[in-house]
Amino acid sequence: MKKLIRLLIGNPRKLFTPFNLISGLIVTVGLCLIAFRLLKGLGAVTNLSQTTPWGLWIGFDVMTGVALAAGGYTIAATVHLFGMEDYEPLLRPAILTGFIGYVFVVLGLVLDLGQPWRMPLMMIFPRGVTSVLFEVGMCVAGYLTVQALEFVPAFWEWLKWDRLRQFWSKLTIWLAIIGVVLSTLHQSSLGSLFLIAPTKLHPLWYSMYLPLFFFVSSIIAGLSMVIVESSLSHRLFAYRLSPSSHFDLDKLTLGLGKAAAAVLYVYLFLKLIGLAEGARWDLLNTPYGHLYLIELVGFVALPCALYLIGVRMRDVRLVRVTGAWTVLGIIFNRFNISMIAMNWQVSPHYVPSWMEITVSLALVTMGIWLFRWLVNRLPVMSEDRPSVGSNTLEDLWAQTEKA
Amino acid sequence: MNTKVTESTKDGEHVCDCSRRSFLKLFGAGAAGVMALGADPARAAETAGRVRGEEAMGVLVDTTLCIGCRCCEDACNEVNGLPKPKVAYQDDDSLLEQHRDTSPTAFTVVNKYTLGKGVEITRKQQCMHCLEPACSSACIIRAMEKQPDGAVTYRNDLCLGCRYCMLACPFDAPKFEYSKASPLIKKCQFCFERLEQGKLPACVEACPQEALKFGKRSDLIQEAKKRIHDSPDAYVDHIYGEHEAGGTSWLYLAGAPFEKLGLPQLDEKDYPELTSGAMATVPTVLLIWPALLAGFRHFALRRQEAHEERSKRHV
Numbered sequence: 001m002k003k004l005i006r007l008l009i010g011n012p013r014k015l016f017t018p019f020n021l022i023s024g025l026i027v028t029v030g031l032c033l034i035a036f037r038l039l040k041g042l043g044a045v046t047n048l049s050q051t052t053p054w055g056l057w058i059g060f061d062v063m064t065g066v067a068l069a070a071g072g073y074t075i076a077a078t079v080h081l082f083g084m085e086d087y088e089p090l091l092r093p094a095i096l097t098g099f100i101g102y103v104f105v106v107l108g109l110v111l112d113l114g115q116p117w118r119m120p121l122m123m124i125f126p127r128g129v130t131s132v133l134f135e136v137g138m139c140v141a142g143y144l145t146v147q148a149l150e151f152v153p154a155f156w157e158w159l160k161w162d163r164l165r166q167f168w169s170k171l172t173i174w175l176a177i178i179g180v181v182l183s184t185l186h187q188s189s190l191g192s193l194f195l196i197a198p199t200k201l202h203p204l205w206y207s208m209y210l211p212l213f214f215f216v217s218s219i220i221a222g223l224s225m226v227i228v229e230s231s232l233s234h235r236l237f238a239y240r241l242s243p244s245s246h247f248d249l250d251k252l253t254l255g256l257g258k259a260a261a262a263v264l265y266v267y268l269f270l271k272l273i274g275l276a277e278g279a280r281w282d283l284l285n286t287p288y289g290h291l292y293l294i295e296l297v298g299f300v301a302l303p304c305a306l307y308l309i310g311v312r313m314r315d316v317r318l319v320r321v322t323g324a325w326t327v328l329g330i331i332f333n334r335f336n337i338s339m340i341a342m343n344w345q346v347s348p349h350y351v352p353s354w355m356e357i358t359v360s361l362a363l364v365t366m367g368i369w370l371f372r373w374l375v376n377r378l379p380v381m382s383e384d385r386p387s388v389g390s391n392t393l394e395d396l397w398a399q400t401e402k403a
Numbered sequence: 404m405n406t407k408v409t410e411s412t413k414d415g416e417h418v419c420d421c422s423r424r425s426f427l428k429l430f431g432a433g434a435a436g437v438m439a440l441g442a443d444p445a446r447a448a449e450t451a452g453r454v455r456g457e458e459a460m461g462v463l464v465d466t467t468l469c470i471g472c473r474c475c476e477d478a479c480n481e482v483n484g485l486p487k488p489k490v491a492y493q494d495d496d497s498l499l500e501q502h503r504d505t506s507p508t509a510f511t512v513v514n515k516y517t518l519g520k521g522v523e524i525t526r527k528q529q530c531m532h533c534l535e536p537a538c539s540s541a542c543i544i545r546a547m548e549k550q551p552d553g554a555v556t557y558r559n560d561l562c563l564g565c566r567y568c569m570l571a572c573p574f575d576a577p578k579f580e581y582s583k584a585s586p587l588i589k590k591c592q593f594c595f596e597r598l599e600q601g602k603l604p605a606c607v608e609a610c611p612q613e614a615l616k617f618g619k620r621s622d623l624i625q626e627a628k629k630r631i632h633d634s635p636d637a638y639v640d641h642i643y644g645e646h647e648a649g650g651t652s653w654l655y656l657a658g659a660p661f662e663k664l665g666l667p668q669l670d671e672k673d674y675p676e677l678t679s680g681a682m683a684t685v686p687t688v689l690l691i692w693p694a695l696l697a698g699f700r701h702f703a704l705r706r707q708e709a710h711e712e713r714s715k716r717h718v
Contacts (some may be wrong), residue, residue: 040582042581050506050579081700082703084703113563113578114562114564114585115587121544121563125544130675130682132541133567134543176696180696192681195538195678196540196541196680199667211684237604
């Protein structure tokens with residue numbers, strides 16, 4: 001019994017760290033607010049209105065969450081489809097980040113839906129085939145499954161179920177392909193969602209290329225997130241790296257930075273084409289125009305240049321800082337489209353309530369907890385090569401003890 | 404694109420057929436590799452659908468006849484089992500001065516628009532019942548549906564409460580019950596149950612001024628044109644809803660530009676068309692992407708093999 005508790009929560013004496021206390025507070029308040037929302041309805045907690053039906057929980061939890069969880073499919077494609085196998089050490093953490101990201105996207109969505117218990121209806125009776133949201137829903141559900149299947153070998157390794165683990169290797173390629181297909185579809189469709197609101201989304205952001213923008217920027221988000229996430233987790237979870245795994249994270253980081261620079265360059269030109277096609281130059285010198293330019297210059301052109309400089313000078317630190325900056329840029333872009341430039345003519349404009357913000361923060365915090373919990377138990381940072389015999393609870397406990 | 408109009412259908416029975424055809428066309432468009440957003444075959448199918456709406460019923464709202472008595476509000480609330488308006492129309496018309504919006508408990512409201520020089524226009528607002536409704540095409544489970552008789556109805560047993568219909572609707576017609584734990588969308592449903600019984604919509608029946616005229620949409624457009632023609636000084640030469648957002652079942656006449664009466668200026672393009680192009684690329688991605696990706700992998704493996712062979716030879 002005592003051992004089981006140890007397996008679940010680790011060393012009880014190490015439980016009360018400053019990080020745990022602060023995050024625990026956020027999660028506690030968040031859970032209370034979630035209960036309040038479920039009992040009293042969305043109006044009691046959110047600042048949503050009849051003119052602004054989508055707020056932070058869609059704009060951040062779903063729109064931004066999905067984009068930032070793109071690392072899974074990006075690295076899976078890099079390793080398994082483009083044959084750059086030297087990136088394999090980054091794959092499992094990226095898939096876990098993506099999977100946890102999607103789990104919390106779905107949780108956020110559940111909180112935002114009026115009748116979340118009807119979600120299965122949508123899949124059992126697929127009536128809304130013309131709906132972009134239907135496509136997003138189906139792809140997210142499908143991709144969540146794919147990611148679960150992609151990550152599950154870590155469990156097999158942990159349990160030392162070698163034959164199942166070997167069988168699973170055969171699925172890898174297919175899962176990678178399906179994952180990329182589903183990601184292409186729903187990453188772009190998150191942009192298509194806004195095509196139906198030409199009078200509501202600010203003309204500088206409204207573009208027929210929205211699906212393309214969302215897809216291409218999701219690759220940028222995926223690469224940048226992996227740069228940031230790998231640098232953090234290799235520092236924080238260094239003790240979880242198996243002694244046999246030797247790879248040069250700096251070299252991989254530079255490689256990812258190079259790819260991110262190239263995709264940002266493409267994205268910058270796509271955005272410029274979109275701007276020219278919309279031909280609303282007159283709006284550039286308005287408050288919204290300035291916001292648009294900050295996004296375009298500060299969060300697309302600038303990181304593109306910084307990535308290039310970082311790669312040329314082999315300055316890994318610069319690439320990492322740029323990665324974090326780019327992640328901020330992606331958040332900024334998704335916020336602009338889903339909240340700030342949305343309903344731009346409506347006043348007063350929507351501003352999320354402190355309760356909405358707390359719930360979103362609580363979801364992210366729980367995601368981090370789950371990531372940490374799994375990394376400390378399963379072979380995530382490096383794969384466990386098949387060995388003999390099955391794990392007993394004793395062994396598992398010994399492993400966590402080491403952690 | 405009008406060549407497809409001839410194959411349009413005349414009765415409700417073919418409604419399903421229409422959507423199936425448009426789906427097949429979407430698929431066809433995708434399979435043909437139409438990567439460009441805005442596929443034309445899809446548009447043709449939509450046009451066929453629009454003619455169906457022409458045969459449906461509608462209401463002509465003549466704001467020059469409206470006196471702002473709000474009898475329509477009263478009747479609407481009663482028929483739909485909504486709470487009585489707090490301020491009855493007989494007592495006080497100061498309510499007209501505030502700009503009220505429809506809500507989950509008021510599917511129609513009358514607002515007064517003061518346009519200077521003592522010109523005051525009162526306008527009833529409600530769901531416009533688009534011929535090609537944005538809400539319906541956007542709905543994740545198609546709880547919103549255009550009926551053959553013209554009404555855009557809502558199935559509260561299907562709705563997930565995602566509120567995408569609210570984002571999609573250019574008129575902001577669907578309203579959400581934010582204060583309920585099990586909330587639904589609420590909006591004017593054109594008294595579709597009354598229509599089935601051969602009755603008039605409640606508001607039309609209640610209007611003492613005959614400012615609301617119920618009839619076949621094509622007849623209403625003729626009637627509206629006649630009114631504009633007969634008294635050109637009383638009206639601006641425009642029927643709001645004839646073409647806006649692909650046409651709406653509810654139509655407006657007014658003596659002042661419509662944008663001053665709180666109606667949005669919209670393109671003639673219908674709303675489902677805005678996303679149909681993007682949706683048409685779905686089958687393309689599903690077909691082409693796996694093959695392409697498998698190809699990438701094949702080349703990657705091939706390159707590796709060649710590399711290994713070469714290095715073996717050099718050893």
